[in-house]
Amino acid sequence: MKGIFSWLFPSPPSCPFCGRSRGNFFCCDCCWEELSSWRRDLHPCSLCGRLLPLGEGKLCPFCEKAPPPFIARAAGPYRGLLKELIWEFKYRGRRSLAFPLSQLLGQVLFRDLKGYRPDLLVPVPLSSQRLKVRSFNQAELLASSLALSLGLPVEPLLLRVKDTPPLVDLSPRTRKQLVQGAFRVEGKRRLEGRKILLIDDVFTTGATVGACAEALLLSGAAEVIVLTLATGIINSPPSFL
Amino acid sequence: MGLTHNPGLDWTFWKRRGKREMLLLFPALPLSLAYFIFQELKDKGEFSLPPGVKLPLEWRGGQQAAAPLPFSPLEPSQVRRQISGRILFLEEVQKALMESRAVGAPLEDVLHWLYLQGEIDFRPGVGYDSQGRPICYRCGQNSSIVLGECGACGFVCPSCESCLSLGPSRGCRPLYIFPALEGLTPREEELCLPQLNFALTPAQEDAYGEAKEFVSQGKEGECLLWAACGAGKTEVAYGAIAEALKQGKKVLYACPRREVVKEMEGRMASAWPGLKVVALYGGSPQKFREGDLILATAHQALRFYQKFHLVVLDEADAFPLSADPMLHYALRRARKPGGQILWLTATPSEEMRHMVRRNSLKVIYLPARPHGHPLPVPEFIIPFWGGRLGEGSIPSAVLRCLKEAELAGAQVMIFVPSVAQVSCMERWFLAQIPSGFWGNPWVRGCHAGHPDREEVIGAFRERRFFALITTTLLERGVTIPHVYILVLFAHEEKIFDTNTLVQIAGRAGRHRDYPQGKVWFYGYKVTPSMAEAQGQIREFNRLARQRGYLK
Ligand SMILES: [Zn+2]
Ligand SMILES: [Zn+2]
Ligand SMILES: [Zn+2]
Ligand SMILES: [Zn+2]
Numbered sequence: 001m002k003g004i005f006s007w008l009f010p011s012p013p014s015c016p017f018c019g020r021s022r023g024n025f026f027c028c029d030c031c032w033e034e035l036s037s038w039r040r041d042l043h044p045c046s047l048c049g050r051l052l053p054l055g056e057g058k059l060c061p062f063c064e065k066a067p068p069p070f071i072a073r074a075a076g077p078y079r080g081l082l083k084e085l086i087w088e089f090k091y092r093g094r095r096s097l098a099f100p101l102s103q104l105l106g107q108v109l110f111r112d113l114k115g116y117r118p119d120l121l122v123p124v125p126l127s128s129q130r131l132k133v134r135s136f137n138q139a140e141l142l143a144s145s146l147a148l149s150l151g152l153p154v155e156p157l158l159l160r161v162k163d164t165p166p167l168v169d170l171s172p173r174t175r176k177q178l179v180q181g182a183f184r185v186e187g188k189r190r191l192e193g194r195k196i197l198l199i200d201d202v203f204t205t206g207a208t209v210g211a212c213a214e215a216l217l218l219s220g221a222a223e224v225i226v227l228t229l230a231t232g233i234i235n236s237p238p239s240f241l
Numbered sequence: 242m243g244l245t246h247n248p249g250l251d252w253t254f255w256k257r258r259g260k261r262e263m264l265l266l267f268p269a270l271p272l273s274l275a276y277f278i279f280q281e282l283k284d285k286g287e288f289s290l291p292p293g294v295k296l297p298l299e300w301r302g303g304q305q306a307a308a309p310l311p312f313s314p315l316e317p318s319q320v321r322r323q324i325s326g327r328i329l330f331l332e333e334v335q336k337a338l339m340e341s342r343a344v345g346a347p348l349e350d351v352l353h354w355l356y357l358q359g360e361i362d363f364r365p366g367v368g369y370d371s372q373g374r375p376i377c378y379r380c381g382q383n384s385s386i387v388l389g390e391c392g393a394c395g396f397v398c399p400s401c402e403s404c405l406s407l408g409p410s411r412g413c414r415p416l417y418i419f420p421a422l423e424g425l426t427p428r429e430e431e432l433c434l435p436q437l438n439f440a441l442t443p444a445q446e447d448a449y450g451e452a453k454e455f456v457s458q459g460k461e462g463e464c465l466l467w468a469a470c471g472a473g474k475t476e477v478a479y480g481a482i483a484e485a486l487k488q489g490k491k492v493l494y495a496c497p498r499r500e501v502v503k504e505m506e507g508r509m510a511s512a513w514p515g516l517k518v519v520a521l522y523g524g525s526p527q528k529f530r531e532g533d534l535i536l537a538t539a540h541q542a543l544r545f546y547q548k549f550h551l552v553v554l555d556e557a558d559a560f561p562l563s564a565d566p567m568l569h570y571a572l573r574r575a576r577k578p579g580g581q582i583l584w585l586t587a588t589p590s591e592e593m594r595h596m597v598r599r600n601s602l603k604v605i606y607l608p609a610r611p612h613g614h615p616l617p618v619p620e621f622i623i624p625f626w627g628g629r630l631g632e633g634s635i636p637s638a639v640l641r642c643l644k645e646a647e648l649a650g651a652q653v654m655i656f657v658p659s660v661a662q663v664s665c666m667e668r669w670f671l672a673q674i675p676s677g678f679w680g681n682p683w684v685r686g687c688h689a690g691h692p693d694r695e696e697v698i699g700a701f702r703e704r705r706f707f708a709l710i711t712t713t714l715l716e717r718g719v720t721i722p723h724v725y726i727l728v729l730f731a732h733e734e735k736i737f738d739t740n741t742l743v744q745i746a747g748r749a750g751r752h753r754d755y756p757q758g759k760v761w762f763y764g765y766k767v768t769p770s771m772a773e774a775q776g777q778i779r780e781f782n783r784l785a786r787q788r789g790y791l792k
Contacts, residue, residue, distance in 0.1 A: 030660070030690075092405055092406075092409075093400065093405065093409045094402055094405055095387045095389050095400060095402070096385070096387050096402055126392075128392075131392035131393075132392060132393050133393070134392065135391050135392050135393040135398070135400070135409070135411060136389060136390065136391065136392055137392065141389075
């Protein structure tokens with residue numbers, strides 16, 4: 001009996017981020033408003049996707065100096081609600097956030113990359129030690145959820161050849177040295193001419209995704225576009241440039 | 242028959258007891274599956290795998306020489322003595338031990354040895370029930386279990402998201418059960434009498450006596466202390482606690498929020514200066530200490546296992562926790578078999594009220610506030626025509642309420658059903674009456690997620706403006722001495738259920754200097770919830786008058 005009633009009067013779906021009721025969109029208006037409010041005063045660097053104050057040039061100082069071998073975009077800056085959600089997902093292990101968070105990535109694809117359609121989705125791999133502790137690779141979960149809703153294939157092509165220590169608190173220079181050659185493409189796979197969407201959770205200096213992109217391009221990929229949940233904000237040109 | 246992570250250890254154990262052969266099931270399984278098969282074999286003598294799981298399994302027999310133990314023979318009993326009445330994951334056992342001593346030996350092996358000796362038990366964090374459905378053994382819930390490829394065990398592994406805030410509970414993480422060790426050693430009565438620096442009111446005294454009797458007679462397993470909002474129910478619970486302590490019983494005092502636990506720690510420590518009062522909460526310096534009286538958040542109770550003779554849950558004006566199945570489960574599991582639970586609340590769940598009506602739950606009433614004035618009874622305002630909120634001019638009935646409050650020198654808290662309504666109503670009131678009452682602006686809105694929440698509430702507390710519009714979700718801590726209450730859209734039963742309305746009405750007339758507040762429910766009809774809330778408050782007043790508690 002109860003079953004029939006819940007079928008006749010389905011309870012309104014709840015927002016995966018805050019639990020309040022929502023409409024047809026995958027999250028509620030409040031959360032969506034908060035997650036996209038950065039667009040009022042920031043815009044992404046057209047190459048690395050890090051966020052610059054509106055009105056500043058198209059390129060960030062880093063990319064002006066040395067353009068990266070990829071284009072990257074993110075769903076927003078690493079702060080506020082987005083930061084909390086990533087923390088809850090990645091460190092607390094709330095796996096059920098994978099789908100709604102992947103929908104944020106889907107929105108970026110749609111809004112900032114004009115509906116770009118890659119051939120293949122590839123997640124940034126996690127070291128086996130950290131996989132043991134965390135029990136899942138957050139990038140892989142995101143990639144497979146996004147692939148599912150886009151109807152595209154996902155393959156964990158990349159292998160971590162050397163383990164790197166956690167990169168938090170290291171300078172960009174050291175990070176780059178540490179991850180150099182840390183990844184390679186599985187087997188002798190050739191990726192001739194394929195357009196690849198590389199997925200990760202947070203873009204910090206771009207060292208990790210940069211090393212991944214290099215490995216993919218070496219295997220023949222035509223282009224690599226990077227999609228992450230969060231990225232950094234560049235407020236003013238750093239003095240050392 | 243048993244489960245093992247290290248068959249060599251089992252060999253050694255059974256060899257020493259003269260066993261010659263051991264049968265092992267291959268291949269090695271994740272704990273959740275192994276435990277399921279183990280249970281099936283124990284109950285039925287045979288097993289089938291949970292639906293959807295296919296694995297080629299085979300039994301292999303054999304013999305092996307006994308190996309030396311990887312730890313000192315004293316280690317297991319030392320570990321055992323440290324932990325009593327707990328249900329913990331390996332890391333938590335480690336932390337518990339580290340709070341008192343260093344851990345050297347491979348802990349998993351030491352615990353397994355205790356398991357083989359039958360002193361402790363273990364199971365997966367998340368396993369499968371007898372129908373093969375996943376269930377979390379830490380929190381008892383099955384409503385938010387996620388299945389997924391697990392990097393820790395390499396299998397598809399269930400993990401629970403209901404109790405995630407206490408760390409992950411997964412199919413491959415063993416959860417160890419340490420039965421309680423303590424017996425009853427009566428304490429001196431002197432030590433157990435609470436020292437209060439004020440006298441109990443007659444209403445409190447009566448309820449105190451009844452609570453004491455609940456424990457001393459020990460006839461009922463559970464009891465509800467149903468108190469009017471602001472009637473001082475904590476002091477009444479002291480009656481039950483003092484009696485339990487005297488008998489040498491273990492007592493857990495659980496509160497919904499960390500802040501309340503911290504506050505209660507001070508109050509209890511001064512009430513029982515001769516006893517060891519320990520508070521456990523997320524972020525407390527120690528989480529596994531022993532004490533005579535343990536205070537904990539209801540979440541921390543998930544880490545106890547049949548330890549307490551008396552569990553007291555103080556809802557402390559929060560929304561009814563008794564409706565949360567996980568915390569219910571936690572408190573009932575923390576209690577010893579045959580132990581007692583005392584629920585302290587102003588707003589018992591529907592289920593509990595029903596049990597009280599059927600006389601199947603013992604209840605102690607505390608119907609009067611310390612100042613001895615009756616509770617403000619909510620008045621219903623139902624406009625027959627017009628009277629719409631948010632459009633046109635303000636209905637005269639609403640205006641009359643505001644005027645009456647202003648005349649009495651009171652502030653007004655206006656409750657609305659949703660966050661969106663807060664700003665909507667704020668704009669409407671200000672558009673209709675730009676500067677009618679004191680304060681500039683005279684009315685402001687605020688809700689739990691409001692950016693300037695602290696500032697707005699602070700200003701309202703300091704009486705810098707007349708009226709505050711808010712939702713039910715605003716924290717309970719906001720108490721204003723002289724305040725009238727106006728609930729708009731009170732007919733929205735999904736938000737304004739009986740308990741919520743009782744809580745809201747309970748904010749008026751609390752203060753000794755302003756014991757006569759006013760409460761209005763403004764709605765387009767009278768809902769059963771509105772009627773029941775009013776009925777409950779009237780009933781309390783009637784009871785208080787009848788027992789002679791009112792001035
Ligand atoms: Zn939301
Ligand atoms: Zn850039
Ligand atoms: Zn759980
Ligand atoms: Zn696992």
